[in-house]
Amino acid sequence: xxxxxxxxxxxxxxxxxxxxxxxxxxxxxxxxxxxxxxxxxxxxxxxxxxxxxxxxxxxxxxxxxxxxxxxxxxxxxxxxxxxxxxxxxxxxxxxxxxxxxxxxxxxxxxxxxxxxxxxxxxxxxxxxxxxxxxxxxxxxxxxxxxxxxxxxxxxxxxxxxxxxxxxxxxxxxxxxxxxxxxxxxxxxxxxxxxxxxxxxxxxxxxxxxxxxxxxxxxxxxxxxxxxxxxxxxxxxxxxxxxxxxxxxxxxxxxxxxxxxxxxxxxxxxxxxxxxxxxxxxxxxxxx
Ligand SMILES: [Fe+2]
Numbered sequence: 001x002x003x004x005x006x007x008x009x010x011x012x013x014x015x016x017x018x019x020x021x022x023x024x025x026x027x028x029x030x031x032x033x034x035x036x037x038x039x040x041x042x043x044x045x046x047x048x049x050x051x052x053x054x055x056x057x058x059x060x061x062x063x064x065x066x067x068x069x070x071x072x073x074x075x076x077x078x079x080x081x082x083x084x085x086x087x088x089x090x091x092x093x094x095x096x097x098x099x100x101x102x103x104x105x106x107x108x109x110x111x112x113x114x115x116x117x118x119x120x121x122x123x124x125x126x127x128x129x130x131x132x133x134x135x136x137x138x139x140x141x142x143x144x145x146x147x148x149x150x151x152x153x154x155x156x157x158x159x160x161x162x163x164x165x166x167x168x169x170x171x172x173x174x175x176x177x178x179x180x181x182x183x184x185x186x187x188x189x190x191x192x193x194x195x196x197x198x199x200x201x202x203x204x205x206x207x208x209x210x211x212x213x214x215x216x217x218x219x220x221x222x223x224x225x226x227x228x229x230x231x232x233x234x235x236x237x238x239x240x241x242x243x244x245x246x247x248x249x250x251x252x253x254x255x256x257x258x259x260x261x262x263x264x265x266x267x268x269x270x271x272x273x274x275x276x277x278x279x280x281x282x283x284x285x286x287x
Pocket of ligand 1: 176
């Protein structure tokens with residue numbers, strides 16, 4: 001069994017702060033967006049600390065731009081480290097992507113060209129970040145809508161090689177694999193089969209918008225059946241992996257997300273051995 005299995009979590013969203021504190025929902029852990037709490041004080045920090053007293057947390061960032069050719073933002077990394085000291089998360093993640101060039105932030109998580117040169121570049125930067133933060137980093141696969149003519153390998157070959165060379169970990173976004181498999185016409189099962197289970201620490205699940213000819217990773221819908229099916233396949237391959245639902249737009253009441261999370265629990269209970277799908281001891285003790 002995966003020693004790091006936290007159970008089933010949700011992304012912590014501002015709209016749910018009060019409900020979480022008042023109703024203490026049946027959620028094993030929360031993932032926070034790091035940048036939302038990299039401030040000195042105020043309401044977000046108040047809720048962060050109050051909720052942290054009752055739930056384990058992980059930190060998820062969106063602006064490290066680990067794949068960029070610009071220098072690493074040392075000030076950002078120091079602020080991230082300070083927040084991690086405060087929150088004491090189980091782990092910390094960002095995306096395998098770049099977000100801008102020459103000081104301009106595109107606010108998009110842009111895919112990398114899948115080349116040896118890019119592997120070398122990004123692995124070196126990950127090692128620098130891990131040294132600065134004093135911990136292993138999880139990197140998430142992004143959904144993509146474009147590809148580069150320079151790419152010399154598949155996304156999964158690139159991703160696997162980066163994490164091995166940098167000795168970091170993977171946050172596998174099941175929805176992103178599905179979205180990219182539709183947009184680039186590859187087999188999602190082939191993707192899963194090529195990933196080293198020892199590197200996988202967390203799963204993301206989310207909804208998307210399906211336009212027939214292409215799929216956009218909008219995080220504003222319930223999780224659809226093909227993504228649940230891919231989640232089943234991921235559980236068969238990787239076993240018990242901490243799983244959470246990301247919802248960023250069209251956010252429903254908290255109890256609706258807790259119900260959707262129950263679907264993930266039920267699927268896992270039907271696939272994993274009993275001792276792996278139940279609530280982990282750590283999550284219960286943290287209440
Ligand atoms: Fe994600």
